[in-house]
Amino acid sequence: MKYLLAPFLVMLSCLMPQSASATLRDTLYDNYQTDFSSFIEVRNGWRTDRNQDEKNASIAEARLQLDLSTDLTWAILKLKSDFVGDLVEEETRAELRDFSISFSPLDFVDIRAGRQIITWGTGDLLFINDLFAKDWESFFIGRDTEYLKAPSDALKTSIFWEAVNLDLVYVPVFNGSKFIDGTRISYWNNLSGTIGDRTNTLRDEERNRFGNDSEFAARLSKNIDSIELAFYLYSGFWKTPEGINPTTFDLIYPRLTVYGLSVRAPVLGGIGNIETGYYDSRQDSAGNNPFIRNSEVRLLAGFEHELATDFTGAFQYYLEWKQDYDQYEQNFTGVKAADEYRHLFTVRLTRLLMNQNLTFSLFTYYSPSDHDAYLRPKASYNISDHWKVEAGGNIFIGRDDQTFFGQFEDNTNIYASLRWSY
Amino acid sequence: MNNRPVLLLLVFITLFITPVTVHSTPEVKEIINKANNAAYYAGDDGKAQVTMTITDSQGRQRTREFNILRRDSADGGEQQFYVYFKRPSDVRNMVFMVHKHIDRDDDRWLYLPALSLVKRIAASDNRTSFVGSHFYYEDVSGRPPLADTHELIEENDTYYVIKNTPRAPDSVEFSSYTVWVNKSNFMPMRAEYSNKTGQKYRLVEALEVKTIQGFPTVVKSRVADLLDGGETISEFSNITYNIGLDEDIFTERYLHRPPREARQ
Numbered sequence: 001m002k003y004l005l006a007p008f009l010v011m012l013s014c015l016m017p018q019s020a021s022a023t024l025r026d027t028l029y030d031n032y033q034t035d036f037s038s039f040i041e042v043r044n045g046w047r048t049d050r051n052q053d054e055k056n057a058s059i060a061e062a063r064l065q066l067d068l069s070t071d072l073t074w075a076i077l078k079l080k081s082d083f084v085g086d087l088v089e090e091e092t093r094a095e096l097r098d099f100s101i102s103f104s105p106l107d108f109v110d111i112r113a114g115r116q117i118i119t120w121g122t123g124d125l126l127f128i129n130d131l132f133a134k135d136w137e138s139f140f141i142g143r144d145t146e147y148l149k150a151p152s153d154a155l156k157t158s159i160f161w162e163a164v165n166l167d168l169v170y171v172p173v174f175n176g177s178k179f180i181d182g183t184r185i186s187y188w189n190n191l192s193g194t195i196g197d198r199t200n201t202l203r204d205e206e207r208n209r210f211g212n213d214s215e216f217a218a219r220l221s222k223n224i225d226s227i228e229l230a231f232y233l234y235s236g237f238w239k240t241p242e243g244i245n246p247t248t249f250d251l252i253y254p255r256l257t258v259y260g261l262s263v264r265a266p267v268l269g270g271i272g273n274i275e276t277g278y279y280d281s282r283q284d285s286a287g288n289n290p291f292i293r294n295s296e297v298r299l300l301a302g303f304e305h306e307l308a309t310d311f312t313g314a315f316q317y318y319l320e321w322k323q324d325y326d327q328y329e330q331n332f333t334g335v336k337a338a339d340e341y342r343h344l345f346t347v348r349l350t351r352l353l354m355n356q357n358l359t360f361s362l363f364t365y366y367s368p369s370d371h372d373a374y375l376r377p378k379a380s381y382n383i384s385d386h387w388k389v390e391a392g393g394n395i396f397i398g399r400d401d402q403t404f405f406g407q408f409e410d411n412t413n414i415y416a417s418l419r420w421s422y
Numbered sequence: 423m424n425n426r427p428v429l430l431l432l433v434f435i436t437l438f439i440t441p442v443t444v445h446s447t448p449e450v451k452e453i454i455n456k457a458n459n460a461a462y463y464a465g466d467d468g469k470a471q472v473t474m475t476i477t478d479s480q481g482r483q484r485t486r487e488f489n490i491l492r493r494d495s496a497d498g499g500e501q502q503f504y505v506y507f508k509r510p511s512d513v514r515n516m517v518f519m520v521h522k523h524i525d526r527d528d529d530r531w532l533y534l535p536a537l538s539l540v541k542r543i544a545a546s547d548n549r550t551s552f553v554g555s556h557f558y559y560e561d562v563s564g565r566p567p568l569a570d571t572h573e574l575i576e577e578n579d580t581y582y583v584i585k586n587t588p589r590a591p592d593s594v595e596f597s598s599y600t601v602w603v604n605k606s607n608f609m610p611m612r613a614e615y616s617n618k619t620g621q622k623y624r625l626v627e628a629l630e631v632k633t634i635q636g637f638p639t640v641v642k643s644r645v646a647d648l649l650d651g652g653e654t655i656s657e658f659s660n661i662t663y664n665i666g667l668d669e670d671i672f673t674e675r676y677l678h679r680p681p682r683e684a685r686q
Contacts, residue, residue: 035515037511037515076679110678116538117536117537118538119538145537149536149538158678223674266526266527266544266545269546271542271544352554357554385484386510421510
């Protein structure tokens with residue numbers, strides 16, 4: 001039955017006249033102050049290289065998204081959910097992306113409670129102080145970029161004073177990122193020195209104790225003329241499992257505190273940004289525990305500029321600097337130790353054509369220290385106001401198996417999608 | 423020495439010249455400033471619902487529907503814009519915000535609701551298409567009068583016709599443009615752009631003007647690409663001026679939480 005879902009959804013979308021959906025929307029808005037939008041999408045992707053135990057299809061799914069928002073005068077309710085028929089994981093599932101209430105108890109205070117997507121920081125597809133959940137699997141298999149951000153179950157309070165703004169986020173139970181565990185993308189196992197796949201997926205020890213496994217994030221921000229300044233604090237856990245339980249060999253989420261700051265401003269006719277953060281790996285302060293990732297200093301600097309009309313270029317430099325490197329090297333127990341510095345450059349090129357209906361983009365990560373790269377080419381075309389077709393790739397290149405992008409080399413994939421939205 | 427003849431002469435000159443000055447053409451700079459105020463600074467603030475119909479050279483049509491809020495810090499001075507997209511659905515609920523400056527590049531932000539992301543956009547080139555239409559960013563928020571030199575080339579019963587030449591020709595795609603300014607209300611009604619080879623290639627025109635709360639207002643306008651035949655028609659409705667928009671609306675807070683004025 002589920003194999004019929006994708007063609008069924010496409011048929012449904014074709015049969016539904018535009019006028020009917022427009023009327024439905026107007027009725028909801030006029031009678032219930034409810035804003036409604038939706039899309040139906042089919043997306044298929046293939047691995048270009050089949051020399052390991054993963055499925056041929058990198059992605060094969062049909063997705064229906066419903067997005068509702070109701071204005072209650074004193075508050076706004078949001079509900080956004082996806083319904084997915086997934087042929088790779090052979091399941092149908094609902095993904096609740098937003099279920100939240102927003103209100104202002106005081107003139108200068110906004111509160112949003114519930115499931116929500118939270119984003120801050122200045123990096124472009126690089127995150128230092130944005131320690132909210134990500135979905136790296138979605139990113140690498142070619143889902144829409146929207147799905148890189150995973151929702152958090154959080155209470156967000158924003159306070160707006162004359163001098164500064166303060167955002168406080170409390171996550172009662174840890175929301176980790178969806179990490180690469182072998183199910184759909186194979187990974188480097190540094191204990192065994194081999195590539196792991198869906199026959200030996202990684203297991204993690206969940207952090208799910210209410211109160212004990214909570215996360216807290218804060219941002220203090222201020223704009224001075226055109227300059228945006230922000231200070232950040234995060235207290236919680238590594239968002240991907242950067243530790244190993246030495247008795248069970250399960251992955252664990254060690255405690256982490258991050259202190260950071262960022263500046264973003266117009267410079268030289270473009271936009272420049274600098275962001276830095278100190279990652280304090282609190283369960284391994286001395287850096288001598290081989291089972292827990294060391295503390296790190298992270299830094300990024302970026303610049304975006306219009307190269308020509310409808311053609312934009314952006315460049316970033318990013319650094320991960322492992323602290324207590326001597327301790328790390330002395331105590332290292334795996335197969336291949338990481339470098340003290342991981343340097344990474346990114347380049348984004350975006351070209352808009354045909355009244356901005358056709359977009360070509362290429363996002364490239366390249367690490368000279370790891371000798372690896374990750375390329376994200378993409379072309380998308382708005383056939384009409386409702387139909388959009390997209391094709392792209394996730395290309396991993398690496399000299400070594402143990403580097404961040406190098407480990408994914410056999411997962412290079414291409415994909416195409418068709419979306420109907422209203 | 424008797425100064426009387428000189429005094430009489432002065433009085434005579436004054437009497438004779440003053441009425442002439444009153445009836446003469448205002449300085450071209452003054453016309454341009456008045457036209458700029460009429461087109462972009464009506465009231466202290468305002469809102470409108472905008473529907474753009476974009477027709478490309480092949481005759482394919484796309485629509486854009488958005489609400490726009492505007493607030494002036496001072497007439498002819500800094501302004502803030504808040505554009506809330508309603509259609510098509512792939513841009514639904516996105517927000518585009520501009521802080522327009524006079525002495526430096528504008529600040530622009532784009533809010534992408536699906537990612538909850540506030541993106542800063544470089545504003546170096548104001549002469550790029552606004553949301554894929556034939557309107558440029560500059561047509562929406564106004565070109566600073568100081569960016570061009572102005573010359574009154576014709577005056578008839580209805581219009582002042584002014585030729586504008588860019589002070590920095592390399593920064594724009596045109597060599598000059600000619601504007602027809604309505605003499606009665608100073609509304610610019612038509613602008614024709616010539617490219618570097620002297621060919622007329624772009625036409626911006628007001629198709630319908632209504633008086634709303636005492637302010638002459640363009641409620642329908644059109645940009646035509648005279649070379650490839652494409653055009654965009656903008657229709658403005660639900661226009662209200664002087665609604666008392668708070669400056670705070672044009673900050674990051676309201677990107678995450680669009681104000682009711684923008685959503686309605």
